[in-house]
Ligand SMILES: Cc1ncc(C[n+]2csc(CCOP(=O)(O)OP(=O)(O)O)c2C)c(N)n1
């Protein structure tokens with residue numbers, strides 16, 4: 126039978142395709158809307174390739190299963206949404222402290238509390254700033270399309286291995302539920318066992334832990350971890366720039382709100398406004414270089430489009446050291462800002478009719 | 479310097495505790511008389527005798543045994559408090575030929591991590607659990623444990639454990655043995671020599687079950703914490719033998735290992751052909767070259783379509799077929815459904831956007847080029863989002879006189895009636911699709927492209943229903 130790599134998938138499904146093509150061996154998860162299609166698709170496809178799928182008893186169990194499988198040297202992942210991610214934070218901190226690779230997908234929904242299942246971006250702080258206890262950070266990738274749901278999942282596994290650190294794919298209910306055409310990447314083979322793994326092919330002296338009773342030892346670990354995060358900041362910033370070449374104004378938006386902002390750029394440009402979009406594809410590291418380049422090239426003002434109370438805007442302001450005004454255009458509660466709302470907000474701020 | 483060997487250390491231990499930081503490399507950190515120390519020796523001895531050191535993974539808990547991995551000459555991992563069974567689950571799956579030991583205390587296993595142990599037992603994971611019940615939180619300085627005896631004084635039950643307020647000691651063996659999956663459950667006591675000999679056998683039996691892939695084994699050890707219980711050795715043994723065994727009777731609670739077949743784990747494949755066959759979709763006929771583009775003016779700009787109606791009318795699948803058509807003809811397409819409780823209210827809608835450029839907003843919520851309404855509420859809710867020059871296609875069986883603007887093009891199709899006449903109410907969406915295609919061919923498309931659209935529809939229908947049979951809504 127002839128096969129094609131072009132396919133129409135939901136964002137949530139594309140994550141699983143990306144994971145399997147990246148050679149992921151284990152999926153551990155617990156159902157939650159709007160992330161459940163990831164578990165459904167994993168339940169269907171992982172066993173077809175002899176790979177491991179477990180519906181765990183809760184999110185705490187799933188993240189600890191990821192810890193176990195990763196310690197055993199296997200590529201492993203889990204997925205959830207806001208409240209489930211809150212439960213995983215203990216485990217993520219252990220994974221960061223034990224310097225294990227792991228991939229975690231957060232398909233954000235409305236909060237706080239039980240909130241609702243509509244798309245939000247209000248997990249930004251808990252994902253990008255560390256989230257659990259201790260001075261650690263996770264790499265955070267922010268797909269803006271179904272293609273990127275697949276591609277950034279693949280990248281997540283590679284970065285997790287490269288830096289031995291948990292990597293989040295931070296997305297939202299709308300990108301998770303939406304279908305787009307994508308091109309599937311080439312399948313990758315089995316990732317060779319890392320030399321630190323708990324596996325009979327690796328040295329028996331191997332052990333994985335994050336406890337250091339001696340304060341001097343633990344400080345050294347923290348210093349080493351934070352050097353690693355500096356390295357990540359230097360090497361791994363990613364952002365897509367749209368019509369930034371001559372931009373006097375710029376949107377900063379990631380995920381689904383970047384899609385609305387992109388259309389707003391087209392519409393405002395058709396009315397003659399020189400506006401562009403910086404779309405962070407990494408939230409940690411935050412693409413400060415792209416923002417600062419924009420400032421240097423003459424962007425006068427930024428508009429941060431977010432589905433939260435303004436969580437990313439802090440990083441925008443810090444990155445450019447408040448050298449330009451930054452305005453928040455936001456919706457909460459599971460509402461996606463419409464293109465029209467975004468355009469109106471920009472015009473209102475700039476006093477344009 | 480002559481080596482003075484008084485009692486040989488079991489060979490399952492490291493000779494020198496190299497994983498232990500600091501200067502002390504020969505001794506364990508346990509207090510004298512601690513049950514953990516006794517159990518460690520029994521495990522280490524069995525590991526050496528069964529020659530499994532190079533393929534055993536020990537999961538150390540949070541509790542006094544947090545550093546268990548310092549001592550055993552095997553692979554070690556330190557778990558968050560109570561989560562060891564989840565970690566053990568994963569490792570028993572990734573390393574199916576290894577012996578996986580989850581070593582846990584009573585707070586760890588029967589309080590914070592109780593669900594994890596029950597679920598791992600119920601799944602019948604191939605693992606061995608060694609459960610140290612010392613009726614106290616040892617590590618944190620002697621607080622009440624779920625297994626603390628009624629009346630027992632602890633830091634958090636300073637007047638004795640009150641059963642009225644805190645319930646009774648949790649009986650783990652009694653509970654776990656009720657599940658179908660576990661193969662072996664026994665309670666022992668690390669007190670007198672005969673009891674310790676029984677415990678030694680239990681350790682061996684559990685480990686052998688793991689080696690033979692028989693599934694889940696759990697051994698509970700009533701165990702002394704002389705420091706927190708403020709007892710000497712004699713008092714400690716009396717407490718274990720006389721007080722604890724009253725609540726926690728010793729014995730075998732379940733042993734069905736002989737009747738069980740070994741658990742089977744699949745072998746993962748990474749074979750390129752097999753992965754592609756599994757993940758890449760079938761290439762349907764009627765495909766076109768990658769550079770194919772429709773030339774008709776209607777397709778030269780982004781096109782936004784909104785489809786809405788009752789759940790069950792095929793609104794989402796109609797949108798999906800259109801999205802597949804777009805994909806097959808090299809458009810960038812997005813298909814965005816309403817989801818969740820929105821659907822439960824009985825309405826469904828989706829947005830489909832086609833473009834030869836990057837699709838921006840996938841939401842068709844203003845200036846829609848084509849709007850398909852299958853019921854009256856959809857007209858009421860969405861008609862305002864149709865572009866002043868857009869096209870409305872509606873089900874004239876259920877909707878009358880939608881209030882459209884002067885430059886909008888309107889087609890009323892008696893879709894539900896036609897579908898009912900054809901004998902299948904659910905075909906209304908196909909009737910609408912047929913009408914849309916005909917409308918495009920007659921009003922919008924160049925002559926030479928009309929036939930191709932028919933081919934694209936046929937291919938899209940095949941592909942859509944092959945890949946998404948569940949899109950009935
Ligand atoms: C999440 C979390 N909560 C609390 C603690 C503190 N803590 C450490 S050990 C322990 C109790 C251990 O008791 P048990 O499992 O009975 O082990 P023992 O020391 O008696 O062998 C607690 C509550 C922790 N480390 N982690």
Ligand code: SF4
Nearest residue numbers: 508509512542616703
């Ligand atoms: S406190 Fe109790 S359980 Fe902990 S090492 Fe000492 S005797 Fe053992």
Ligand SMILES: [Mg+2]
Nearest residue numbers: 583584614616
């Ligand atoms: Mg205890």
